[in-house]
Amino acid sequence: MAGEPQSQVLSLLREIRAKLEGHDPRFDGVDKKRDSLRQAINGESVLGRYAAAEVEERFDAMEKRLAALEKGAGKKPPPPRKPNP
Template identity: 45%
Template sequence: MTEPQDSVLPIRWGIRTDIRDRRRNAARAFTVVNQRHDQIERRSGNLRDAVDGESPLGRYAAAEVEERVDAIETRPAALGKAH
């Protein structure tokens, strides 16, 4: 029969190997989770910008509306000066 002290070291080595493997698996899993989180953050940022009118198309449309409003505001002033 083997002595108990002869059994302890192989068990400890096995435990260390299991712990190391679990840490590697956890690190891989967190890498995937972090990538997905970053992707969701980018998408929500794009959506937020679109809602706020911060897209290039939104800026163009807002500038066009602003030009029309300015034109409408200057017409009555010009008509008042002509009479």
């Protein structure tokens, strides 16, 4: 009888070890998905910055053209816009 609880503990530990070994591949899959999401988010962020910069350049060009038109029409141009940080 003295050996029986010890044998049950060993049996439970073996079951736990088997379950933990089954978790490793699942965690590997989760890590891969997380990494691919991170790459996608970083890519979207970079594309968004490029698009915003292009819009900013176009807006600045339109402001310059408008200022030139207003100057030609004798109107006082508005103060220059502060760039976004």
